[in-house]
Amino acid sequence: MMCRASVGSGGPPLGTRVEIDVGFSGECIRTGKSLRCDDTEADPRVEAVICRRLGVRSIVAAPIRYERDVVGLAEVFAPQSFAFDEGDVSVLERLAQTALLVLSQAQLFKRS
Numbered sequence: 282m283m284c285r286a287s288v289g290s291g292g293p294p295l296g297t298r299v300e301i302d303v304g305f306s307g308e309c310i311r312t313g314k315s316l317r318c319d320d321t322e323a324d325p326r327v328e329a330v331i332c333r334r335l336g337v338r339s340i341v342a343a344p345i346r347y348e349r350d351v352v353g354l355a356e357v358f359a360p361q362s363f364a365f366d367e368g369d370v371s372v373l374e375r376l377a378q379t380a381l382l383v384l385s386q387a388q389l390f391k392r393s
Contacts, residue, residue, distance in 0.1 A: 282310065282354065291337050291358040299354065304328060306354060309342040313351050315370050316342045320362040339364040343377040347385075355380060 282299040284292070293299075301307045305326040309316045318324045318340040321332035327340065337358040345353030355377040359365065 291335055291360060292356065293335070305340060306342060306356065309344055309356075310351050310354055313344050313346060315344065315374055316340075317365055317367075317370055319365075322362070336360050338362040341365040341369055341373050343370070343373040345377045345381050347381060353377075353380070 282301060284295055284297040284299065287293070287295055299306050299310070301310045305316060305318055305324070308326055316326075318327055321327045321329055321338050321340065332338070332340075335358070337360065339359045339362050340356060342354060342356040344351040345355060355373055357365070357369070357373060
């Protein structure tokens with residue numbers, strides 16, 4: 282999996298490969314569950330050195346699922362710790378579902 286879209290600053294550059302076997306993003310993809318990291322300096326699931334370089338202190342991630350497969354990942358990064366709560370996780374989950382619907386509609390449109 283690789284980063285195909287990015288808005289704002291703090292996230293990985295376009296084209297960056299997402300390691301699915303390790304790390305925070307990988308755990309979200311492997312488990313198919315949404316995750317929240319309140320402080321990248323204290324969370325063992327993240328690479329603190331990379332987060333420091335990117336200026337990221339908190340992360341929320343939601344898998345983009347098609348049937349039973351995780352086909353993508355939506356992540357939001359913040360420069361301050363404890364930037365997200367469970368409400369933000371719910372919003373990102375809905376956004377991930379919407380992204381899948383948009384992609385599905387685009388595929389159907391291409392076929393017709």
